[in-house]
Amino acid sequence: KENVMDIENVEGVTGEIEEKVAVIDLTSGQAEADFTLIGYNINSVEFGKFQRQGLDLPLKIDENELYIDRRSADVLDAHKGDEIQIQTMNGLFHFRIKAIVDEDSRAGWGLGTAVFIPLEVAQEILGVHDSVNIIKVTNDGGVRSGEKHCDQVVKDMEVFLDGHQY
Numbered sequence: 001k002e003n004v005m006d007i008e009n010v011e012g013v014t015g016e017i018e019e020k021v022a023v024i025d026l027t028s029g030q031a032e033a034d035f036t037l038i039g040y041n042i043n044s045v046e047f048g049k050f051q052r053q054g055l056d057l058p059l060k061i062d063e064n065e066l067y068i069d070r071r072s073a074d075v076l077d078a079h080k081g082d083e084i085q086i087q088t089m090n091g092l093f094h095f096r097i098k099a100i101v102d103e104d105s106r107a108g109w110g111l112g113t114a115v116f117i118p119l120e121v122a123q124e125i126l127g128v129h130d131s132v133n134i135i136k137v138t139n140d141g142g143v144r145s146g147e148k149h150c151d152q153v154v155k156d157m158e159v160f161l162d163g164h165q166y
Contacts, residue, residue, distance in 0.1 A: 009149035012046035015132030039122020
């Protein structure tokens with residue numbers, strides 16, 4: 001197969017970045033050394049959207065903005081509009097909280113304290129241009145009925161990835 005989307009029962013595929021970073025809310029003064037920075041693909045709509053009080057928010061946000069989920073915002077005593085400083089191996093980077101998002105749908109992937117920025121911005125601040133460290137796959141059939149395809153899709157993905165540079 002030439003394209004991962006040619007694999008039977010695959011509905012969508014996206015590459016993302018998940019990286020541990022230190023985060024400081026410069027407005028509240030609260031800091032945490034163990035946050036996950038999630039760089040998401042703004043075109044991967046089949047993986048859900050961010051929501052605030054059940055309403056969809058855009059995946060495309062300004063390069064100096066981020067989303068944070070409610071639990072993570074509570075840890076930082078953070079509010080919409082606060083300035084957030086993220087420390088990576090490449091330096092300190094400043095963002096503004098665009099919204100505090102619901103912990104379901106897309107933001108539920110954080111599995112702990114997390115901030116969410118577009119993939120291209122994450123690649124830039126981490127110095128890993130054109131790279132991802134997570135490949136997410138969604139199967140045909142939705143949350144429940146798509147599960148029956150998991151074993152077959154995993155085997156086919158392993159064969160596909162074995163033959164391709166990534």
